[in-house]
Amino acid sequence: MxxxxxxxxxxxxxxxxxxxxxxxxxxxxRASSCPYATAWALLAAEITQEAQTSDLRARCQRYLLEQQQPDGSWGRELHEQLIITPHAYVALQLAYRHSAGEIRRALRQALLSARSFLRTVAAALYPRLPTEVLRCFRPLCWLAEHRGERHWVEPLPELLPLPRLVQLPGPGQMCWQLAGLADLLPQLWQAGGAGELEAVEARQLINGSWWSVTDLTAMALLTLELGAGKPLARQQGWSYLQEAQNSDGGLPQFYDxxxxxxxxxxxxxxxxxxxxxxxxxxxxxxxxxxxxxxxxxxxxxxxxxxxxxxxxxxxxxxxxxxxxxxxxxxxxxxxxxxxxxxxxxxxxxxxxxxxxxxxxxxxxxxxxxxxxxxxxxxxxxxxxxxxxxxxxxxxxxxxxxxxxxxxxxxxxxxxxxxxxxxxxxxxxxxxxxxxxxxxxxxxxxxxxxxxxxxxxxxxxxxxxxxxxxxxxxxxxxxxxxxxxxxxxxxxxxxxxxxxxxxxxxxxxxxxxxxxxxxxxxxxxxxxxxxxxxxxxx
Missing domain, CATH: 1.50.10.20 (Glycosyltransferase)
Structure with missing residues (x-):
């Protein structure tokens, strides 16, 4: 050469x-921040309202506001926008309810813009998405319906495939082996027993995460919150998400x-x-x-x-x-x-x-x-x-x-x-x-x-x-x-x-x-x- x-x-x-x-x-x-992971961290933090997450919530909000595209979406490519935007939209809706002053006005504007994208571009394309992609919306749809806000995620609930019966993945599994969590976690949120809750707690890694994935950690924390899980496990999980948060306020999907x-x-x-x-x-x-x-x-x-x-x-x-x-x-x-x-x-x-x-x-x-x-x-x-x-x-x-x-x-x-x-x-x-x-x-x-x-x-x-x-x-x-x-x-x-x-x-x-x-x-x-x-x- x-x-x-x-x-x-x-x-x-x-x-x-x-x-x-x-x-x-x-x-x-450090990996770059991802709006999807950030939206899930904000979703979990807004629902649980843990005292230790106030700074995490504020920085996640700022990141999502800064990352919103001119058309109201989040993501760099269309397939990302279709997946990320509903999650960011619901997260900011929850944040809006606890906001005041200037940040409340900024959130309102972002929500109006996102709703426009979801009602025009996204609504026409969601029926065309593959079944396995639609499956990833099940946790979000369950949370919206659980809070009496089904309209936040329309038309997704009608498009969801039937849930599969899956087992909780082992702590050393990854990627497609974790896809079943989209079906399993809402089932645990709705009717998880003490044994299932203990199984989720047992999957927590030494760094406080679940599978070293920030969005899955946020979902696991919701599982512990809704099922009254151990305070120490919740504290370690939130500490992990706080450590994962980048200087721009967003979270990477994998950390570390x-x-x-x-x-x-x-x-x-x-x-x-x-x-x-x-x-x-x-x-x-x-x-x-x-x-x-x-x-x-x-x-x-x-x-x-x-x-x-x-x-x-x-x-x-x-x-x-x-x-x-x-x-x-x-x-x-x-x-x-x-x-x-x-x-x-x-x-x-x-x-x-x-x-x-x-x-x-x-x-x-x-x-x-x-x-x-x-x-x-x-x-x-x-x-x-x-x-x-x-x-x-x-x-x-x-x-x-x-x-x-x-x-x-x-x-x-x-x-x-x-x-x-x-x-x-x-x-x-x-x-x-x-x-x-x-x-x-x-x-x-x-x-x-x-x-x-x-x-x-x-x-x-x-x-x-x-x-x-x-x-x-x-x-x-x-x-x-x-x-x-x-x-x-x-x-x-x-x-x-x-x-x-x-x-x-x-x-x-x-x-x-x-x-x-x-x-x-x-x-x-x-x-x-x-x-x-x-x-x-």
């Missing part, structure tokens, strides 16, 4: 400063996610150590003792040490960090335990899921294959994972990841995994097609001025996997390849300089449920790539 020291050096300085200024001795902790965010950044840098002879940052080296202490007994890492269920992508990132960035050997006890745990979760089709019990994902499978290859592991599991990745490549050459909205992410991850494998005609062909896809996307972003920081960073970072390899793996000549990289760096440089001294905001590509993310996730690929290129050869 072309070395453009002056350009890369200036970019690296800006991006590294933006990335590392918020680093703590235990990683990066320090291992997830930090391990991803470390992985982004570690993945470039071999192909670009990159230097692993000293700031991350100092975190290695903390990283090791976060490993769970069974060998996996979780997105936060407080969450008992380990996930495979975080674990693979940590292994690559230790091996490539930290210089650990494959027989390192932490690495051996992690690889043993990872291999237990391979699915029959050769893929790996993010969590046990979920379907496999191309991006997670690429991360695990990458980690196994870095450790020198060879076996049937590697061949099965390789077959899965080759068979899941799309006709345009991309891999579409489950845990990222952009194909740039999935494709970049698979390229780094495949370049660690021995030469093979099928692998070589997949690499060429994947690189051609990223190269085309990079050129279009650079030429059309449509690029954004995360997307361009992922394209460049993914192509870096082939930088030190043979020319016949490239989708074009080496000269053309280097020229495209240079154009991409120039466009990235222009993007950053145009927004100086602030790093420009990117459309948030990382997705859990909504497009709200953490800045280190957006910066990591571009920062790691430019730092590697800025290093004198």
């Amino acid at each position: 072309v070395t453009t020291s002056p350009l890369a050096h200036e970019l690296a300085c800006s991006l590294q400063e933006a990335l590392f200024h918020s680093l703590t001795p235990t990683g990066w902790h 996610s320090e291992l997830f965010v930090t391990a991803y950044v470390g992985f982004a840098y570690a993945a470039l150590v071999r192909p670009l002879e990159a230097r692993f940052p000293e700031e991350l080296r100092r975190l290695e003792p903390w990283l090791r202490t976060c490993q769970q007994v069974e060998g996996l890492w979780s997105f936060t040490p407080a969450f008992p269920g380990g996930d495979l992508d975080d674990t693979a990132w940590a292994v690559i960090w230790l091996l490539e960035g930290g210089g650990a050997l494959p027989d390192d006890p932490a690495v051996k335990r992690a690889l043993t745990a990872l291999l237990k979760h391979q699915l029959p089709d050769g893929s790996f899921p993010s969590w046990a019990g979920l379907a496999g994902d191309p991006d997670v499978t690429a991360h695990v294959l990458h980690a196994l290859s870095c450790a020198g592991y060879e076996g049937v599991a590697v061949q099965r994972a390789l077959h899965y990745l080759l068979s899941s490549q799309q006709p345009d050459g991309a891999w579409r990841a489950t845990w990222h909205r952009s194909p740039l992410y999935g494709t970049a991850q698979v390229l780094h995994a495949l370049t660690r494998r021995p030469r093979d005609p099928a692998v070589d062909a997949a690499l060429q097609r994947g690189a051609a896809y990223l190269l085309k996307q990079l050129q279009e972003q650079a030429a059309g001025g449509t690029g954004h920081l995360e997307g361009m960073g992922l394209s460049l970072w993914g192509l870096a996997a082939l930088a030190g390899g043979p020319d016949d793996l490239l989708p074009c000549s080496r000269t053309q390849f280097d020229q495209a990289i240079l154009q991409g760096l120039s466009a990235l440089h222009h993007l950053v300089r145009a927004s100086s001294p602030q790093i420009p905001e990117s459309p948030a590509l990382w997705i859990a449920q909504f497009s709200y993310t953490a800045q280190p996730l957006q910066l990591a690929a571009a920062a790691a790539l430019t730092a590697a290129l800025a290093r004198p050869r």
Whole structure:
């Protein structure tokens, strides 16, 4: 890959400063606020009126008022607006009843605007929503009807599917395994017994949350309030939400996610150590003792040490960090335990899921294959994972990841995994097609001025996997390849300089449920790539 020291050096300085200024001795902790999570925190606080939540309520109100869109909705995209707006609307209705003075006038104006959106745009679209999306409104509809305010959520009650009979998820379950809570919690609110209440209390984690998810914690607190749960559990739950609240008054959907965010950044840098002879940052080296202490007994890492269920992508990132960035050997006890745990979760089709019990994902499978290859592991599991990745490549050459909205992410991850494998005609062909896809996307972003920081960073970072390899793996000549990289760096440089001294905001590509993310996730690929290129050869 072309070395453009002056350009890369200036970019690296800006991006590294933006990335590392918020680093703590235990990683990066803050994710951006989400109106959905904030609305649920406000809903629970307004209903319970706990004395300790007065500041939480006031700051949530201000955040929601500031985040309302001109059309009266909340959210960045239409599907988000349809889900978030009714929740924010009901939360502010409850807040309005306890307000006075200037804030009351502001709330009234926001409510009028939101009602207009809900009665026009939203009302026409709700009947078209899939059943599983409509199901998420059941807790909100129950609360509105319970308070005699069914009209706040019309026409949603008539559209709800029949509730399912589900069991309370275990404390280590996550994502779609928690979807049944939308049916279960209203049942508990209405007729939960002492045994069921104790089961909810038993799910509380050591950080005071339920599943380390702020909106689910708010719903669990409502369960304890309506069922007269233990005061200590309620106090710890509210303390968790107060700790999760960001300086802008909003709450992220997941808190804390320090291992997830930090391990991803470390992985982004570690993945470039071999192909670009990159230097692993000293700031991350100092975190290695903390990283090791976060490993769970069974060998996996979780997105936060407080969450008992380990996930495979975080674990693979940590292994690559230790091996490539930290210089650990494959027989390192932490690495051996992690690889043993990872291999237990391979699915029959050769893929790996993010969590046990979920379907496999191309991006997670690429991360695990990458980690196994870095450790020198060879076996049937590697061949099965390789077959899965080759068979899941799309006709345009991309891999579409489950845990990222952009194909740039999935494709970049698979390229780094495949370049660690021995030469093979099928692998070589997949690499060429994947690189051609990223190269085309990079050129279009650079030429059309449509690029954004995360997307361009992922394209460049993914192509870096082939930088030190043979020319016949490239989708074009080496000269053309280097020229495209240079154009991409120039466009990235222009993007950053145009927004100086602030790093420009990117459309948030990382997705859990909504497009709200953490800045280190957006910066990591571009920062790691430019730092590697800025290093004198």
